[in-house]
Amino acid sequence: MNDPGTTGAGGTAEGKDYRSGFVCFVGRPNAGKSTLTNALVGQKIAIASDKPQTTRHVVRGIISRPDGQLILIDTPGLHKPRTLLGERLNDLVRDTWSEVDVIAVCLPANQRIGPGDSYLVEQLAHLRRRPTLVAIATKTDLVSGERLREHLLKIQSLEAELGITWAHIFPVSALTGDAVEALGDVLLGMLPQGPMYYPDDEFTDEPEEQLVAELIREAVLEGVRDELPHSIAVIVEEMSMRADRPEDRPLLDIYASMVVERDSQKGIVIGHKGERLRDVGTAARHQISHLLGVPVHLDLKVKVMKDWQRDPKYLNRLGF
Template structure:
């Protein structure tokens, strides 16, 4: 059987998997060259399969950012896990992120063994992320351990590559390796597009990221964001547009509402300022952002609420 011809255009889908904080979203953003997937210091930050598009003269690589696979404690958790498995079975290549500054543990093995059980398994690339944080001897040890997973879990790595998204090390190598695993085919999205995520969803995610960062460990992942209204202000001249965004941050309990608002509204003000900056940077339009906080009791466990919030 002959392989795809040399020099032919390739296109297809890839996703990164790994335990929380393995560097998946940061890697997606670095490869796409702009902020598409929200990166937070908290696990379970990503809730939607966000696509980032890498356009190259020889290929179009569509990156899908999935939530992490985890032990579900709520209906939301179960739905997120279903979304992950569905995504895995539809991509051409999976990049498994194994941070170099952490030992490979049961969580990593569980994740890879779940992929190994897929009826139609995509190509697998092992990515030793955060390579800037370790010395060469530690990296060598880590790569040997990654290689050993092949025998232990009955898989085959198409490639093993160390990278650092933060230090911009080997990102171009990783992009080439991912592209090599794609089938030959036409462009899937028009030139210049970097994401097919609706703007409202992107704006909601940026607000949620700003809300999560400030509360550290006080608040579990009980924040959802709903865009109530988003439109260009009508009475503005074409060269001075202003985007009005009215959004609600939704929490599960009154006590959480107090945490998000903060003393005399200080937290809410900070969230608004941070989110507004990020939205303006991505959409390229000045933004007026109006934020409210609403309580929807136990929304993560209620099918009706989850459906309404798009999960």
Template sequence: MTETTYRSGFACFVGRPNAGKSTLTNALVGQKIAIASSKPQTTRHAVRGIVTREDGQLVLIDTPGLHRPRTLLGERLNDLVRETWAEVDVVGVCLPCDQRIGPGDRYIVSQIAELRNKPKIVVLATKTDLVSKARVLSHLVDVGKLGEELGIEWADVIPCSATEDDQLDVVADVLMGLLPEGPMYYPDGEITDEPEETLIAELIREAALEGVRDELPHSIAVMIDEIIPRADRPEDKPLLDVFATLVVERDSQKGIVIGHRGSRLKEIGTEARQQINRLLGTPVHLSLHVKVLKEWQRDSKHLNRLGF
């Protein structure tokens, strides 16, 4: 009886903003580690999700969407994407079936093709649940043409849907199979190396993004000020006090986030608290404040302070 090869390595999902990268990462990991939103450019740092199986360990890196930067933050996010590409074994290019392949997609793939140490490239034709079978087939033909046009041989092309669990087992098998032989990098059972504080801040930001106006999402950041266990609670009924600040760029935005008599801020707190409770498995009391940092996306000092 031959021993099966244990494979391990890193794969990242890339694509235009809102191509389904974070949703796919969460679905493969089996738990929410990356926030997902209908707003483009939701992801702001490389989030690692860990998939451990008997035959190997796949470390998935969800990256921000590559875009034309308008701010210093945008430039730093694009740099982060390019740094990640250069370090992984496999790149999964997300080309959603509900959108035509455009110049942005061509640009992303051509950039990966120019890397000195070329990773294997898999195309993930995401969001199959949103379109007809005929549209999926037409999309796959376009994917084939894109490869020919750029002189790239795809390692695989997989139509899939993260929300409907369509072909996710195939995605996991293909990615795992393309990894080199290697050791287990993370202990079995660990699903991310993200600090809890970062995950909590992201869940608050996700709650804040829902229902805000189009110009506001990019202006919102979250800082965790303090996380402390409530002192007077019995051991079997713990409560965590989480103090966080929502950062915006202008006074008018502060008003939008707070809402009439604080109604919007209360909604954000309620939604975020439920998600944080689920993440930590401990009841949480969440205290939110809103602060203005003028034009923080363009200010290197503010960006450094906010962790970018």
């Protein structure tokens, strides 16, 4: 992984036993990668939804401890692309695989391991430089002990079927926190000795504007029709503290646009007499204020960029 350029920042905690490096979470869409990232970091840095293809950016979560620094990469789910956006997301996933120390495959315990999972692991098996592989059985809170045992045995059988070796097979529940801390210990222990890449008070290197945009997109994803989530992007047009406010009453002004592909989708996002848009604004404002620790005024608009997922000009403008 490229050195962010802050080696040794935040103190001189590194010693001969200090470990650091990069771990990439992969898996089918909705395998629990984002929720697990948030649980390990202890902060909400990746949006979670029951809709596939929720994650569109590589998100770095940073866990700093006296004995090392674990940097988590939450990639988009590998999927069969139907648009230029889908192709670019898949390229992003594969580029990330080649740069990390450990790849952790998330295999939800409440779902049978299927062709999509086998395809993903097979892709890992064919990497020219294969990082250490770990299997994580996520969502263990949703299954019985018997079902979990079956799931773990099936995960183990992938070694012989696909020609890979799991360094660990680890069951965890990000929702309840069960085994989350122990998983962090295991992942850190697999990393090489190395420097402190980030200051020890940082928990992500995502720009605040990107975090804000993702929280808005998470809010709009709740309760919309199944076909709509893939068509929504968010642009933060402006974000600044309001001038002439007393120190004890700060206010952060955020002006953002939700981008859809068709006029009919714009109507869905706005809702009857703007009710849906107001609900999205309220939910997003609370999340943003909690994340940034300051009261927020959020001004939301909806724009139509026709077929933006297939248009290179729009994709570049939206940062994909």
